[in-house]
Amino acid sequence: MENITVGLNERSYPIYIGTSQHYGELVRKALPKITDLMVVTNDTVGPLYFDSLKKQLEESGFKVCQCVLKDGEAYKTIDSFWAIQTALLENNFARDSAIVALGGGVVGDMAGFAAATYQRGIPFIQIPTTLLAMVDSSVGGKTAINHPLGKNMIGAFYQPKAVIADLETLKTLPKRELTAGLGEVVKTAIIYDADFFSYLEKNIEKVFDYDLEVIAWIVKCCCQIKASVVSEDEKEHGLRAILNYGHTFGHAIEAFLGFGTWLHGEAVGLGMVIASALAKKRGLISESDDRKMLELCRKALLPTKIPENMTADDFIKHMRHDKKVRQGTIRYVLPTSIGKVEIFSDVSDEEIKNLINCLK
Numbered sequence: 001m002e003n004i005t006v007g008l009n010e011r012s013y014p015i016y017i018g019t020s021q022h023y024g025e026l027v028r029k030a031l032p033k034i035t036d037l038m039v040v041t042n043d044t045v046g047p048l049y050f051d052s053l054k055k056q057l058e059e060s061g062f063k064v065c066q067c068v069l070k071d072g073e074a075y076k077t078i079d080s081f082w083a084i085q086t087a088l089l090e091n092n093f094a095r096d097s098a099i100v101a102l103g104g105g106v107v108g109d110m111a112g113f114a115a116a117t118y119q120r121g122i123p124f125i126q127i128p129t130t131l132l133a134m135v136d137s138s139v140g141g142k143t144a145i146n147h148p149l150g151k152n153m154i155g156a157f158y159q160p161k162a163v164i165a166d167l168e169t170l171k172t173l174p175k176r177e178l179t180a181g182l183g184e185v186v187k188t189a190i191i192y193d194a195d196f197f198s199y200l201e202k203n204i205e206k207v208f209d210y211d212l213e214v215i216a217w218i219v220k221c222c223c224q225i226k227a228s229v230v231s232e233d234e235k236e237h238g239l240r241a242i243l244n245y246g247h248t249f250g251h252a253i254e255a256f257l258g259f260g261t262w263l264h265g266e267a268v269g270l271g272m273v274i275a276s277a278l279a280k281k282r283g284l285i286s287e288s289d290d291r292k293m294l295e296l297c298r299k300a301l302l303p304t305k306i307p308e309n310m311t312a313d314d315f316i317k318h319m320r321h322d323k324k325v326r327q328g329t330i331r332y333v334l335p336t337s338i339g340k341v342e343i344f345s346d347v348s349d350e351e352i353k354n355l356i357n358c359l360k
Contacts, residue, residue, distance in 0.1 A: 002216070004223050006139065007231040011159045015139060015223050017216065021166040023053055024060030027100065027125055030162035034123065036097035037062045040084055040111035042071040045103040045129050048172055053102060053127070065091045069107065074260035076106045076146045078154075084114040098123040098161075104130035104177075105137035105264065109155070112143030116158035126160045129169040131181025131207075131215070132265050135188065135222035138163045140230040140243075146259055150321035151251045157235050165219060167212055175301070176263065178207055182300035183246070183265030187272060188222045190293060191242045192229075194339030196221050197296070204299050242341050245333040246271035252318035256310050262303070269302025278347070278355050279334040289338050312356035316349050 001018030016026055027037075037057060041050055046068050054064045067087035069080045088097075101111035101124060108126050115124035126138040144155025170178070182204065189197035199217070206214040226243070233240040250271030254262060273294060280290040297304055319330050335341045 002220050004220070004227055006159070006227045008159060008234055013160060013162050015163040015165065015227065017134075017165045017167070017219050017223065019166060019168050019212065021164055022056060023127065023164060023166075024056035024058075024062075026162060026164050027057060027062070028060040030125060031098050031123060034096060034098045035061070035063055036065070036091075036093055037100050038065050038067055038084075038088055038091065038093060038097065039100045039102050040067045040069065040107060040114070041102040042069045042075075042107055044071040045107070049102060049129065049169065053100075057100075065093075069110070071106075072260045073106055073146070073254070073264065074258070076110060076144075076259065078145060080110055081114055081145050084111065085118060088114070088118050093118070093122070095119050095122055098125065100125045100127060101138075101160075102127045102129065103133070104128065105133045108133055108138050109142070109144050109152070112141070112158055112160065113145060113155050116143055116156040121158070123161045124158075126163040128163065128165055130173060130177055131170055131219075132177070132184050132263075133181075134165040134167075134170075134219050135181060136184040136226065136243075138165070139223055139226045140240075141234070149255070150318070151254055151259065153321070159234075163223075165223075167215055167219065170215060171210055175208055176266075179269075179301045180263035180265030182207060183267075183269040183272075183302055185218055185222055186293075186296055186300055186302070187243075187245050187268060188225050190272065190335055190338060191245045191333070191341045192225050192339060193221070194337070196225075197292075197338050201292070201296060201299075204296065208301075241331070241343055242333055245335070245341050246275055248319055248322050248330065248332060249274045249315065251322055252315050253307065253310065255318045255321070256314050257307060266303050269297050269300065270304060270306065273297055273302075273304050274306070274355070274359065275332065275334055277359060278332065278352075279336070281355060282334070284334055284336050284342075289335070292338065293335070306356065306360050308360075312353035315356055316352060319352075
C-alpha cells in the first residue's frame with residue numbers, strides 16, 4: 001500500500017492507495033474519537049460496496065447509517081445536498097460524528113460540502129471508487145454542487161481527514177468511466193511532468209485492460225503531483241490554478257450540453273485539445289507538442305471534436321460564469337511545453353471565437 005501525505009499543517013491527511021484496503025482500520029486511524037458515521041453513496045455504487053464497508057466499519061466500533069443519492073452529474077444539485085443534510089438531522093448526528101463519501105467525484109464533492117456546512121463543519125473521509133475521483137477530485141478539499149448557470153459555483157474548500165483508494169473498485173467501472181478518469185490523468189502530466197507524459201504515451205492503453213500495476217503507478221503519480229500543488233497553494237491563490245487546465249472550456253461544454261450529458265473528464269479532454277490549439281495559434285507551443293497532446297487524448301479515447309450544435313458564442317456565454325473569471329476577465333491556462341503551463345488574462349473574446357470557428 002502506498003501512503004502519500006497532503007501537507008497542510010494541522011489539516012494534513014494521508015492518501016492510501018492499494019488493493020483490498022481495510023477500511024475499518026484506516027477510518028478508525030483517521031477518526032479515533034468518532035462513533036457515528038453517515039456513508040453517502042449513490043444507487044450504483046451503494047449496492048456494490050456498502051454492505052462490506054459497513055461490516056468493516058462496525059468491526060472497528062462505528063455506528064453506520066446510509067444516505068443514497070441518484071447517480072450522475074445531473075444530480076449534483078441543491079436537492080441532493082439537502083437530502084444529505086436531512087439524513088444527518090433525522091439520525092440526530094452531532095458535531096462528534098462524520099461523513100464517509102463512497103463513490104465518484106460527484107458523491108465526494110457533495111458529501112464534502114455537506115460535511116463543511118453541517119453544524120458548521122464535521123469531519124469526512126473520501127473513499128473514491130472511480131479513476132477520476134482517485135486521481136483528482138478526492139484530493140485537495142474542493143467541495144461543491146452545481147448551479148444551472150455554472151459548474152461547482154456553490155461550495156467550500158474543506159479538507160478530508162483521509163482518502164482511501166482501493167484500486168479493486170475500478171474493475172467494476174465501464175470503459176467510459178475509465179476514459180473520463182484519464183482526462184484528469186492526461187491533464188496532470190501536461191501541466192506538471194513531461195516524464196509522466198512519456199510514461200502515459202507508452203502505457204495509457206493498458207488502463208483499459210485493468211492492468212493494476214500501470215493503474216497504481218498512474219494514481220500514485222497524480223496524487224503526488226496534486227498533493228504537492230495543494231500543499232503549496234490550498235485555496236487557489238496562485239499555483240493551484242494550473243490544475244484548471246482544460247476546465248474553462250470543459251465546464252462550458254458540460255453546462256451547454258446539460259450536466260451529465262458528457263462525463264466531466266470527457267469535457268476536460270476536449271477542453272485540453274482546445275486550449276492546446278489556442279496555445280499553438282499564439283506560438284506558445286510547437287506543432288509537435290500540440291500533436292503529441294492530441295494523440296495522447298485519442299489514445300485515452302477522449303473526445304477531440306466540438307459538439308456540432310455548440311457555437312463560439314455558447315462558449316463565451318458559459319465561460320463568463322466560470323469561477324476563474326476575475327474582474328470580468330476570463331483566465332486561460334495554456335501549455336507552453338509538455339509539462340508546463342502558464343495562466344493568461346489577455347485572451348480576447350474575438351480570439352476565442354476565431355479559434356472555435358476554425359476548429360469547427
